[in-house]
Amino acid sequence: MDITENTLCDAFQRYFFCCRQIGSLPWQDLAQQLMQQPCLILNILEKHESTEAEPQDELYNALAEVLNAEQTTKSYKSxxxxxxxxxxxxxxxxxxxxxxxxxxxxxxxxxxxxxxxxxxxxxxxxxxxxxxxxxxxxxxxxxxxxxxxxxxxxxxxxxxxxxxxxxxxxxxxxxxxxxxxxxxxxxxxxxxxxxxxxxxxxxxxxxxxxxxxxxxxxxxxxxxxxxxxxxxxxxxxxxxxxxxxxxxxxxxxxxxxxxxxxxxxxxxxxxxxxxxxxxxxxxxxxxxxxxxxxxxxxxxxxxx
CATH class of the missing domain: 3.40.50.150 (Vaccinia Virus protein VP39)
Structure with missing residues (x-):
């Protein structure tokens, strides 16, 4: 991972732990980074397709729990x-x-x-x-x-x-x-x-x-x-x-x-x-x- 990728990962981490709105995260910078490395995208897709694995039920259950959870009035920011x-x-x-x-x-x-x-x-x-x-x-x-x-x-x-x-x-x-x-x-x-x-x-x-x-x-x-x-x-x-x-x-x-x-x-x-x-x-x-x-x-x- 080069310096640019490290910086981008750091930015996403800081935005996430400060509970910023999803839309405010540096998605454009991420898109530009990926556009410069099309092979990376293809590599990820190929690896996913090559596994031929069924998604685990546990993942769906965890997602359902999050979606059905009651909204809280407080949040934690770091x-x-x-x-x-x-x-x-x-x-x-x-x-x-x-x-x-x-x-x-x-x-x-x-x-x-x-x-x-x-x-x-x-x-x-x-x-x-x-x-x-x-x-x-x-x-x-x-x-x-x-x-x-x-x-x-x-x-x-x-x-x-x-x-x-x-x-x-x-x-x-x-x-x-x-x-x-x-x-x-x-x-x-x-x-x-x-x-x-x-x-x-x-x-x-x-x-x-x-x-x-x-x-x-x-x-x-x-x-x-x-x-x-x-x-x-x-x-x-x-x-x-x-x-x-x-x-x-x-x-x-x-x-x-x-x-x-x-x-x-x-x-x-x-x-x-x-x-x-x-x-x-x-x-x-x-x-x-x-x-x-x-x-x-x-x-x-x-x-x-």
Whole structure:
């Protein structure tokens, strides 16, 4: 198998394990590859005809079981890391389910995960707090690829928190006691570097004292400013985090957003200005590492 065939096989594998739609797989590339090797097609057909074997009943039975199986509301998606590992997620098939959009992985979360892989030094040996973690893709990628000392997932919706914990366990991690800001979390299984916890965090009610106990070095968030009603509370918690940081410590804040509505995104930037928070657009990462659709521009802002 030459390099082109290896690349094509890798593409099909990545698309398949990310549960992309069948029509989106690189069929045209496959057709071009086969057209260049007509002997390969003839060889496959000849071998099939030469066996003169009857199809096995077991194959038909297995097909019938699949066709008759009830449709589930969830799916499992796997993302292949450049290091050779994987992150597997159980998520909803519907964009909105259980009254929330937080049970699916959004493009900005994947984009931020890719960017993190190319900026490992920002996360290495740091304490990271993720706001609005959803079902956990970005955090799990960072924990497996960027070597943080401590990682705190957070969200508020109970169904999202439940699915988030499920995905963390699915990827072989052990959690500390939830919502104890002061207790040192248990070590993650198979790693002496990362400590991991899940926090139920209400942006409206959490106090600066509680945030100071979290004592994060890096704050990240993905796709949390899509709704004007959420922008004010999100801007306020960023202010609290910056106000309660210890004098001797610097705080790095990165917010990834899919710009679906330019007016909504401008509102977020305006709220940051009103709160006297400075911001700048971060340069995009160089290489796309995961399979996903980018129908709208995605930007990462650093806030300070």
């Amino acid at each position: 993302y292949f890391l450049p290091s050779g590992g994987t992150v597997t997620l159980c998520e909803s098939k519907a964009i909105i389910s259980e009254g929330t959009t937080g049970l699916v992985t959004w493009e900005a979360a994947i984009f931020l995960a890719e960017w993190a892989i190319e900026n490992i030094d920002i996360f290495r040996n740091r304490t990271v707090l993720e706001l609005g973690s959803g079902i956990g893709l970005t955090g799990l990628v960072i924990c497996k690829s960027c070597f943080p000392k401590k990682y705190m997932f957070s969200d508020f919706h109970q169904k999202v928190l439940s699915k988030l914990r499920e995905n963390i366990h699915l990827n072989g991690f052990v959690l500390s006691d939830d919502n104890d800001y002061t207790k040192k979390p248990e070590r993650v299984k198979d790693s002496d570097a990362v400590q991991m916890s899940v926090l139920e965090l209400d942006w409206e009610s959490i106090t600066e004292q509680q945030l100071s106990q979290i004592d994060a070095d890096v704050i990240i968030a993905a796709d949390v400013v899509y709704d004007p009603d959420v922008i004010t509370s999100f801007s306020n918690i960023l202010c609290k985090l910056l106000l309660c940081k210890k004098v001797e410590k610097s705080l790095h804040i990165f917010v990834a957003s899919t710009v679906r509505n330019s007016e909504t995104y401008k509102l977020f930037q305006t709220k940051l200005d009103e709160a006297r928070l400075k911001w700048q657009i971060v340069a995009d990462h160089k290489k796309k590492k995961f399979v996903y659709d980018v129908n709208c521009p995605i930007q990462i802002l650093q806030v300070f």
